[in-house]
Amino acid sequence: MTAPIPVTVLTGWLGAGKTTLLNRILSEDHGKRYAVIVNEFGEIGIDNDLIVDADEEVFEMNNGCVCCTVRGDLIRIIEGLMRRKGAFDAILVETTGLAAPAPVAQTFFVDADVREKTKLDAIVTVVDAKHAPTQLAESAEAQEQVAFADILLLNKTDLVDAAALSALESLLRAINPTARIERVQKSNVALDKILDVGAFDLDRIVDLEPQFLSPDGDQHDHDHHHGHEHHHDHEKDHVAAAGIASVSLTSERPMDPQKLLPWINALTQERGPDILRLKGILAFPNEPKRFVVQGVHMIVDGDTQRDWKEDEPRTSRLVFIGRNLDRDELDAAFKACAA
Amino acid sequence: MTASFDIGGQGVGVVWIGDTAMFASGEGKVVCWRETLAAPITAHAGAILSACAHPDGQSLLTGGDDGALMQSRSTGETSELVRFGRKWIDHLEASPASGAIVAGVGKSAHILKDGRVVHTFEHASTIGGVSLDAKGRKLAVSHYGGVTVRYALMPDDAGVSLKWAGSHLAVTLSPGADYVISAMQELELHGWRLPEKTDLRMSGYAAKTKRFSWDRRGRHLATSGAPCAVVWPFHGKLGPQGKEPILCGQRDALVTHVAFNPRNDLLAIGYGDGAVWIAALGGDASMTLEATQSPVTALGWRADGAAIAWAHEDGRGGVSLLS
Numbered sequence: 001m002t003a004p005i006p007v008t009v010l011t012g013w014l015g016a017g018k019t020t021l022l023n024r025i026l027s028e029d030h031g032k033r034y035a036v037i038v039n040e041f042g043e044i045g046i047d048n049d050l051i052v053d054a055d056e057e058v059f060e061m062n063n064g065c066v067c068c069t070v071r072g073d074l075i076r077i078i079e080g081l082m083r084r085k086g087a088f089d090a091i092l093v094e095t096t097g098l099a100a101p102a103p104v105a106q107t108f109f110v111d112a113d114v115r116e117k118t119k120l121d122a123i124v125t126v127v128d129a130k131h132a133p134t135q136l137a138e139s140a141e142a143q144e145q146v147a148f149a150d151i152l153l154l155n156k157t158d159l160v161d162a163a164a165l166s167a168l169e170s171l172l173r174a175i176n177p178t179a180r181i182e183r184v185q186k187s188n189v190a191l192d193k194i195l196d197v198g199a200f201d202l203d204r205i206v207d208l209e210p211q212f213l214s215p216d217g218d219q220h221d222h223d224h225h226h227g228h229e230h231h232h233d234h235e236k237d238h239v240a241a242a243g244i245a246s247v248s249l250t251s252e253r254p255m256d257p258q259k260l261l262p263w264i265n266a267l268t269q270e271r272g273p274d275i276l277r278l279k280g281i282l283a284f285p286n287e288p289k290r291f292v293v294q295g296v297h298m299i300v301d302g303d304t305q306r307d308w309k310e311d312e313p314r315t316s317r318l319v320f321i322g323r324n325l326d327r328d329e330l331d332a333a334f335k336a337c338a339a
Numbered sequence: 340m341t342a343s344f345d346i347g348g349q350g351v352g353v354v355w356i357g358d359t360a361m362f363a364s365g366e367g368k369v370v371c372w373r374e375t376l377a378a379p380i381t382a383h384a385g386a387i388l389s390a391c392a393h394p395d396g397q398s399l400l401t402g403g404d405d406g407a408l409m410q411s412r413s414t415g416e417t418s419e420l421v422r423f424g425r426k427w428i429d430h431l432e433a434s435p436a437s438g439a440i441v442a443g444v445g446k447s448a449h450i451l452k453d454g455r456v457v458h459t460f461e462h463a464s465t466i467g468g469v470s471l472d473a474k475g476r477k478l479a480v481s482h483y484g485g486v487t488v489r490y491a492l493m494p495d496d497a498g499v500s501l502k503w504a505g506s507h508l509a510v511t512l513s514p515g516a517d518y519v520i521s522a523m524q525e526l527e528l529h530g531w532r533l534p535e536k537t538d539l540r541m542s543g544y545a546a547k548t549k550r551f552s553w554d555r556r557g558r559h560l561a562t563s564g565a566p567c568a569v570v571w572p573f574h575g576k577l578g579p580q581g582k583e584p585i586l587c588g589q590r591d592a593l594v595t596h597v598a599f600n601p602r603n604d605l606l607a608i609g610y611g612d613g614a615v616w617i618a619a620l621g622g623d624a625s626m627t628l629e630a631t632q633s634p635v636t637a638l639g640w641r642a643d644g645a646a647i648a649w650a651h652e653d654g655r656g657g658v659s660l661l662s
Contacts (some may be wrong), residue, residue, distance in 0.1 A: 050385075052427075053425060053426075055465055056448075057464055057465055057483065059505075059506045059523065059524065060504075060505070060525065061503045062504055062523075062525050070481065070522075070524070072464070072465060072506050075524075075647075076429065077427075080386065080388050080404060080427055080429065081386075082349075082385040083349050083351060083365030083388060083404075084348065084349065084365045084366055084385070084386040085349070085365075086366075087386075111524070112546060112547070113547065114547075122466055151432060
């Protein structure tokens, strides 16, 4: 059995800098050959041997799961690409600014053939520092792209001042507290920060996000001024009004797996369309290892990971990103799952 | 006598032209075997995605990710019939009876006659598969939401629309064009009996069905996608409705390919672990032609049913002369 081919999904609003980034990935000397799947309405000018046009065909699955949609064209393209496996080492999927990211992500979990041959490495969303506040206020897709991201590439930071940047970062954090934010100009991120990061890999999911376990650490770093705080709160509310927000739950008491796992299952089955992503690290009684869980809509994956370290507080944390999430209700249900 | 050799890339298809087995590979090459292996023919710049015998019975047609539809002969010549730009040719079917060639390219089913495109049927979504009946007159095209059946050579035929929610992938039309069966993304088959459009559902698969094979009388349909070849009976008025399938060659490995012998009821079965078996209907009298290799991706009988060729995902190929 050969190792699955890593797939990086590149999303972002039109003009955010996806094509610049794509061209950098393809031209820089990193020793990897990429097959690139682009959308036919995308920005042009990509130079690569293996470039495929996608149709962005979203198919509903008839498995009783209302939010279970996949990209039929991706399934077909990946099958075709696998005819000459030796020709590339990794796959890049570019989506249009208008595309919802869920069907792309779900394709890599739902389709058995795709799952056997490839693995989703990370969803990278390029955010235009100057225009993102407007785009996020006006577009559900723009919010979803932020919500689904494992890495938020905050691009064109040279075009805005420090205050605006800090406000935008708070806005992004309100939607997606678990993604790693990279501030860049002209898409100049170090490629090893976005490629082969294993964001969907349960063993690596947490190492990618050091701030994940300290909700109050990183997020407020940039909010020094009271005036900004005010601005930030205002935008947070705005996003909440438009739809997507996140709820972070923590518990110092260990969780009972017999209660917690059925609850997560039932919740994602019932509220799958509203839950875009979930990630969690959980401490179970008498279990030396951390239990890591992650999900996209109704698809949930969980397993024990590395040992808890001696000096590490055994705090369980679960983050939901989605719509119509009631913090109090979720918190009460989560706390009720304590051992 | 069994021979095993390297075809230089993932096996996409194998077709017998007389005594020559022509293998199409994922590396864009066509390799011919006749007692010995000939030098590979470079037919495509990229991967071959689809392959079938030309209606003339003298050459192999291949469709590539370079958008080219190529015709290659066992003597080594290759020529381009048509090019569809940057589009992939995912599906190819041809009929010696009608002379029609069908190329499934994205949402379009292009019909070729005498080496050129005579007309094109457009669809609302990407084509999952194409199939011609024994006379090469009726064409089934699967797509999202169902299958459309038309007369292949009638340019304006709106056709019969068979609807069923979901994504329809590989499709097969029975030789007599009285049944259409499609494989769904949800690991089951959906079928229609024509002309009544009666729905049929066949489930119990462990993987997507990608290969269909009708026996020489059109009375049985063998399918891949389970740890045995699942053979549905189509004799009698109602076809497989209410009947149990015949299971052949049960093993631990998944069946990835099936092909009925053109002269008798023997079924060739290719497995995910690389084995190639010949089984009688009902499963006994099996013969193992190939043991462990990578998944079987191509199977083809010689017209006289006395020789079979196959190819694997890892680029190995084989031929066996059975008598």
